[in-house]
Amino acid sequence: MFDLDLRSILKCVRCGACRSVCPVLEEIRWESAGPRGRMLVAHGISQGLDVDTDVLDSLNTCMTCGMCKQMCPAGANPISVIENTRRQLVMRGEMTEAQRKLNERIIQSGNSLGEMSDRHAWLGGYDGVIKETAGYVYFVGCLGAYRYPESLVATFDVLSHFDVTILPDEVCCGSPLNRTGFESAEMITHNAEQMHKVHAHTFITSCAGCHNTLIQNYSGEFEVMHVSEFLEQHLSELELKRLNLTVTYHDACHLGRCQGVFDAPRKVITAVCDLKEMKTNRENARCCGGGGGVRTGYPDLSLALAKKRLEEIPDGVDYLITSCPLCTKNLIEGGSDTDVIDLMELVRLAME
Numbered sequence: 001m002f003d004l005d006l007r008s009i010l011k012c013v014r015c016g017a018c019r020s021v022c023p024v025l026e027e028i029r030w031e032s033a034g035p036r037g038r039m040l041v042a043h044g045i046s047q048g049l050d051v052d053t054d055v056l057d058s059l060n061t062c063m064t065c066g067m068c069k070q071m072c073p074a075g076a077n078p079i080s081v082i083e084n085t086r087r088q089l090v091m092r093g094e095m096t097e098a099q100r101k102l103n104e105r106i107i108q109s110g111n112s113l114g115e116m117s118d119r120h121a122w123l124g125g126y127d128g129v130i131k132e133t134a135g136y137v138y139f140v141g142c143l144g145a146y147r148y149p150e151s152l153v154a155t156f157d158v159l160s161h162f163d164v165t166i167l168p169d170e171v172c173c174g175s176p177l178n179r180t181g182f183e184s185a186e187m188i189t190h191n192a193e194q195m196h197k198v199h200a201h202t203f204i205t206s207c208a209g210c211h212n213t214l215i216q217n218y219s220g221e222f223e224v225m226h227v228s229e230f231l232e233q234h235l236s237e238l239e240l241k242r243l244n245l246t247v248t249y250h251d252a253c254h255l256g257r258c259q260g261v262f263d264a265p266r267k268v269i270t271a272v273c274d275l276k277e278m279k280t281n282r283e284n285a286r287c288c289g290g291g292g293g294v295r296t297g298y299p300d301l302s303l304a305l306a307k308k309r310l311e312e313i314p315d316g317v318d319y320l321i322t323s324c325p326l327c328t329k330n331l332i333e334g335g336s337d338t339d340v341i342d343l344m345e346l347v348r349l350a351m352e
């Protein structure tokens with residue numbers, strides 16, 4: 001029995017205004033690959049439409065980037081309808097192979113990559129400086145822990161000067177599960193228990209997906225800050241030097257459009273060097289192509305969208321700065337000619 005929220009689905013009056021902003025529709029060019037088409041598919045499912053591969057592809061090629069929700073004149077929320085429909089289908093056992101494998105990986109290993117090695121390996125020489133209790137916890141995230149240790153080291157180099165520690169036994173925040181229709185209650189409970197163990201009141205993240213999920217799915221029990229917001233508050237204490245660099249900045253969808261964090265990363269960047277904006281930026285920034293499970297399920301589509309984003313890099317910049325490891329990964333793998341680095345790596349350059 002489906003528990004689809006028909007009122008939310010019927011908020012879509014099928015005007016098609018969102019068709020002009022969906023990057024996936026622009027790429028695939030089938031109505032079913034855009035927000036209006038997906039709303040129609042969700043409606044069809046609520047009325048008994050058979051679920052075949054085309055239906056699954058329609059729902060699962062959405063990056064949850066939020067462009068359509070932001071501009072819908074009728075106040076519809078395609079992201080929430082799409083995620084809810086994915087969830088209802090998963091509960092009936094109807095999912096793509098990529099969804100099934102992703103879920104299996106996370107359940108077996110506690111991280112989205114299926115890694116069985118030590119999540120804290122990046123810490124290396126830091127062991128002695130981990131505090132048993134602290135007000136703030138740096139929530140590391142799966143992709144950072146296993147793929148971008150240099151960016152975690154840069155982040156912790158700075159944060160360890162403050163009342164910040166890490167969770168003794170962090171697991172995936174639950175974001176990939178939530179985005180692709182699965183339950184993440186066990187992960188959330190495990191991380192929340194660890195927060196209590198270290199007596200922390202605030203999560204600090206350097207991943208847009210973790211940031212969004214810690215806000216949306218952890219019952220508001222803890223404060224959540226992106227690392228750029230934390231640094232913005234402590235800029236005067238960091239003694240940063242000015243770098244002779246010009247950089248550009250990619251707004252991650254789940255940090256910017258979804259949670260409204262636009263100014264803090266820009267304040268940190270302009271404190272250390274010059275900033276030249278990408279062609280689309282802030283609430284109108286194009287997605288890197290990686291979100292919503294698309295990187296895992298539809299890698300060719302994801303990389304095609306990354307290439308489009310890379311075309312928006314202005315001339316004459318030294319680095320493309322990101323604030324999310326998934327964006328970093330997708331933009332690098334999309335073939336960026338400009339070096340892509342995390343915001344915290346830029347900050348560390350200014351501390352040397």
Ligand code: SF4
Nearest residue numbers: 012013015016018072
């Ligand atoms: S989701 Fe909103 S903008 Fe898109 S077709 Fe429906 S009503 Fe129009």
Ligand code: SF4
Nearest residue numbers: 022062063065066068
């Ligand atoms: S959230 Fe983004 S990818 Fe998904 S339908 Fe809306 S505009 Fe398209």
